[in-house]
Amino acid sequence: MEDGTSKALGYCTGTEDDQARQWDVRADCDVRQILDRVADKWSLLVIALLDRRKMRFTQLRRAVDGVSQRMLTVTLRHLERDGLVRRTVYPVVPPRVEYELTPLGISLHEVITSLVIWTEEHQQEISAARSDYDEKAASEEHELQPAVG
Amino acid sequence: MEDGTSKALGYCTGTEDDQARQWDVRADCDVRQILDRVADKWSLLVIALLDRRKMRFTQLRRAVDGVSQRMLTVTLRHLERDGLVRRTVYPVVPPRVEYELTPLGISLHEVITSLVIWTEEHQQEISAARSDYDEKAASEEHELQPAVG
DNA sequence: CAGTATCCCTTTTGATACTG
DNA sequence: CAGTATCAAAAGGGATACTG
Numbered sequence: 001m002e003d004g005t006s007k008a009l010g011y012c013t014g015t016e017d018d019q020a021r022q023w024d025v026r027a028d029c030d031v032r033q034i035l036d037r038v039a040d041k042w043s044l045l046v047i048a049l050l051d052r053r054k055m056r057f058t059q060l061r062r063a064v065d066g067v068s069q070r071m072l073t074v075t076l077r078h079l080e081r082d083g084l085v086r087r088t089v090y091p092v093v094p095p096r097v098e099y100e101l102t103p104l105g106i107s108l109h110e111v112i113t114s115l116v117i118w119t120e121e122h123q124q125e126i127s128a129a130r131s132d133y134d135e136k137a138a139s140e141e142h143e144l145q146p147a148v149g
Numbered sequence: 150m151e152d153g154t155s156k157a158l159g160y161c162t163g164t165e166d167d168q169a170r171q172w173d174v175r176a177d178c179d180v181r182q183i184l185d186r187v188a189d190k191w192s193l194l195v196i197a198l199l200d201r202r203k204m205r206f207t208q209l210r211r212a213v214d215g216v217s218q219r220m221l222t223v224t225l226r227h228l229e230r231d232g233l234v235r236r237t238v239y240p241v242v243p244p245r246v247e248y249e250l251t252p253l254g255i256s257l258h259e260v261i262t263s264l265v266i267w268t269e270e271h272q273q274e275i276s277a278a279r280s281d282y283d284e285k286a287a288s289e290e291h292e293l294q295p296a297v298g
Numbered sequence: 299c300a301g302t303a304t305c306c307c308t309t310t311t312g313a314t315a316c317t318g
Numbered sequence: 319c320a321g322t323a324t325c326a327a328a329a330g331g332g333a334t335a336c337t338g
Binding site for chain 3: 056057058061069070073089093094095096097
C-alpha cells in the first residue's frame with residue numbers, strides 16, 4: 001500500500017484504434033498516480049489546510065478532525081513521497097515536526113482549486129440530476145410493485 | 150453504495166478558527182461527491198472515452214478493458230445519476246444502449262483535462278521526488294541494519 | 299509530541315452465474 | 319446485448335496499545 005508506483009493498472013495497455021480521445025491512455029497511467037492522491041479521502045483536506053502556512057502534526061490532526069492518527073500519518077507520507085509536502089523535524093525534546101506545501105504542492109493546490117470551483121458552480125445541476133434520477137428510479141419500481149403505500 | 154449523498158464525511162463540521170484556507174470546509178462536503186466521482190478508478194476513463202461520441206456498453210467494456218462488467222455498470226449508473234452521462238435505450242430485439250456525455254459531462258471533462266495536463270507537466274518532478282524519498286528511506290534502514298549488501 | 303505496530307471491521311471490487 | 323444477483327477476495331480505514 002505504501003508503493004503507489006507498482007500497482008497494476010489494467011487499462012494501461014494502449015490500443016490505437018481509439019483516435020477520438022485526446023488523452024493518451026498511457027498518460028492515464030501516470031495520471032492515475034496523482035489522481036489517486038488527489039482523490040484520497042484526506043489528501044485534499046491536508047493540502048487545503050497547508051495552504052500558505054506550516055502546521056504541526058497534532059495541529060493538523062485537530063483541524064482535519066475526522067481523521068485517525070494512522071490515516072493522517074499515511075496521508076502525509078504519501079504527500080511527502082510525491083514531493084507535494086515537506087516534512088521538517090526539529091530535534092528538540094518534545095519532538096516538533098512541521099509540514100508545509102512545496103512549490104509543487106502549491107501548484108497542484110491551484111489546479112485542484114479549479115476543480116473545486118467547477119463543483120461549486122455546478123452543484124445545483126448535479127443535485128437536480130440526482131433528484132431526477134432517484135425519482136425516476138422510484139417510479140420504475142412502482143410499475144413493478146404498484147400497491148405499496 | 151448506490152447513494153452518494155448520504156455517506157458520512159466526518160470533517161464536514163466547520164470550525165471557523167481556521168481562516169487561512171480559502172476553501173470552505175463545508176464546500177468540501179459537496180465537493181467530495183464530485184471528487185469521488187472524478188477520482189473513481191473508472192469514471193475518468195469512461196468520461197475520456199465518451200468525449201465527442203456515443204458508445205455502446207460492450208464497446209466501452211472492451212475499450213476500458215480492465216473493467217469488470219459489474220464495475221462498468223456501477224460507474225455508468227453513477228455518472229448518469231450525476232447528470233454527466235446520458236443513457237439511451239433503443240427498444241430493439243438485441244438490446245441497444247448508447248452512452249454519451251451531457252453538456253455538464255463535457256464541461257467536467259474540460260476541467261479534468263487541466264488536471265491531466267498538470268500531471269503530465271509535473272510527472273518528472275513527482276517521479277524524482279519518489280525516487281529521492283525511497284532512496285532516503287532505504288539508507289535510513291541501512292543505519293539500523295548496516296550489513297545488508 | 300509524533301509517531302509505529304497490530305488487530306479487526308467495513309467498503310470496494312472482481313468473478314461467476316443467470317436473465318429479458 | 320446489456321445487464322442483475324450473489325458471493326468471495328482485497329483494500330481501506332478506525333481503535334487501541336506501545337515507543338523514542
